[in-house]
Amino acid sequence: MFRKTFFIVISFLCFLSGYAQALDLDGGTADLLEYVGVAVHDPGYHVWGSSPIYGEDGKVHIFAARWPDSIGVVPGWKTHSEIAHYVSDHPEKPFTFLKVVLSPSGRHSWDRMGIHNPNIKKVADGYALTYISNDGLEHMPANQRIGMLVSKSVYGPWKKVGRDGMILQPPANPDYWNFNPGNGVNNPALLPHTNGGYYLYYKTQKKGISTMGLAVAENLEGPYVQLPVPITNNDRVIEDGYAFSCGGKFYLMTTDNHGMIQRGGGLLWASEDGINFGSPTKAFHLMKDYLPEGTLPKDYSFHYGGMRGKFERPQLLLDSQGCPTHLFVPSGTNIHGGASTVSYVLRFEEQ
Known part of the structure; x- marks a missing residue:
């Protein structure tokens, strides 16, 4: 009886140990990823971003x-981008176009032109979809702002919050660290806080360097109040943050544009409180490092970016505990050739 009980206890402790290891992301996630394939290919269209969620x-x-x-990637994303909805029975199977959720208003408003870089999150009353837009090329990128749609169902109908959907713009206080930023506020990453309220992470500029800021709100629709200091300590450009909470910690996954660890790779920032982030670890490698041949195929096509084979705008599919199972990333490089960009999916290997 003692031996049986001892075996059960040891087995349980081993299970807990394995579970803890599966949640330990602080060593980075780059080596935990395995390439699956193309997630979204929409013939006739460039695809950028790809924010996933279970409906x-x-x-x-x-x-x-x-x-x-x-139209081309540039100026297309700035002028004609719209948010499209795709669906699949499984994260590793092809996604099918369903409908357009939001298009540029075309009016004299903050969202007159490209609706871009959506981020979808589950909230208490349904779903929140944040995005960026601008009111024209004349003042781009300083005129970028962040908006929000809400819906009780992932299928819609979607409604702009407030008067016109906008939830964040640059601070009016000249003493703020990102007063009058050259790139506005953009690339939102919403995170419902475990203790209530909402964290909205975003990209902006400090002395010309793109970095991450944070705005907080008690209610989903705002008002969102920006912290007067940046939350990442980076001396080189980062962008495209995705926020999640897993295993009792807060994480931001961003791109590593100019090589804090690897130029063109990704960064994973960890925090105990979602506000104070230390030095990052590596989130993902270059595209070629995940391909079987270890290099890009000869017939690939290149449409956009500072380098070939660079993943962009990381977005994560999360499990019921808020931990990542799959990484979705677009790229200016299409490994299958063709006239458009596509989105890729990588799985997190079981530990």
């Missing part, structure tokens, strides 16, 4: 930016 129907839904590939 109330158990299917996987992606909200991505798209625009006609005849």
Whole structure:
């Protein structure tokens, strides 16, 4: 009886140990990822971003930016980008276009032109979809702002919050660290806080260097109050943050544009409180490092970016505990060739 009880206790402790290891992301996630393939390919359109979530129907839904590939990546994302909804029965199977969720208003408003870089999150009353937009090329990128749509169902209908959907713009206080930023406020990453309220992470500028800021709100629709200091300590450009809470810690996954660890790779920032982030670890490698041949195929096509084979705008599919199971990333490099960009999916290997 003693031996049986001892065996059960040891087995349980081993299980807990394995579970803890599975949640330990502080060593970085780059070596935990395995390439699966293309997630979203929408013929005739460039696809950018690809924010995934499990819907109330158990299917996987992606909200991505798209625009006609005849326009080109630039200026297309700035002028014609719209948010499209895609769905699949499984995160590793192809996603099918469902409908357009939001297009540029075309009016004299903050969201007159490209609707871009969506981020989808589950909230208490349904779903929140944040995005960026601008009112014209004349003042880009300083005129970028952040908006929000809400819906009780992942299928919609979607409604702009407040008067016109905008929830964040640059601070009016000249003493703030990002007063009058050259890139506005953009690339939102919403995170419902475990103790209530909401954290909204975003990209902005400090002395010309893109870095991450944080705005907080008691209620989902705001008002969002920006912290007067940046939350990441980076001396080189980072962007495209994705926020999640796993194993009692807060994490931000960003791109590593100029090589804090590896130029063109990704960074994972960890925090105990979601405000104070230390030095990052590596979040993901370059595209070629995940391909079987270890290099890009000869017939790939290149459409955008400072370097070939660079993953962009990381977005994560989370399990019921808020921990990542899959990474979705677009790229200016299409490994299958063709006239448009696509979005890729990588799985987190079981530890």
